[in-house]
Amino acid sequence: MNAKQAWGVIAAGVLAYELACNEGELLSEGVDDWVATKRFLTRAVIAALALHLGKRSSTRFDPLSMGFHGIRKGSRYLTALKHC
Numbered sequence: 033m034n035a036k037q038a039w040g041v042i043a044a045g046v047l048a049y050e051l052a053c054n055e056g057e058l059l060s061e062g063v064d065d066w067v068a069t070k071r072f073l074t075r076a077v078i079a080a081l082a083l084h085l086g087k088r089s090s091t092r093f094d095p096l097s098m099g100f101h102g103i104r105k106g107s108r109y110l111t112a113l114k115h116c
Contacts, residue, residue, distance in 0.1 A: 033041075050058055066074040083089045084096040091097040 046059065063074065063078075080095060084094050091101075
């Protein structure tokens with residue numbers, strides 16, 4: 033699967049959820065609840081995601097990029113250990 037296909041799967045999943053969810057359970061309504069209880073954290077995560085997806089922060093300072101690179105590197109390391 034490539035990135036375009038993965039985005040298609042994500043979009044289809046969001047659309048399917050939004051059509052099937054209970055009243056008051058839209059994803060945006062869930063975010064509203066988070067903003068009401070954890071305003072700073074929710075807005076920080078939204079900002080980090082926007083900066084990451086918009087390529088507005090250097091990979092060196094992007095916590096999402098650093099985290100995913102670390103996870104991928106670690107999983108490759110663990111896979112290599114299993115084959116030794």
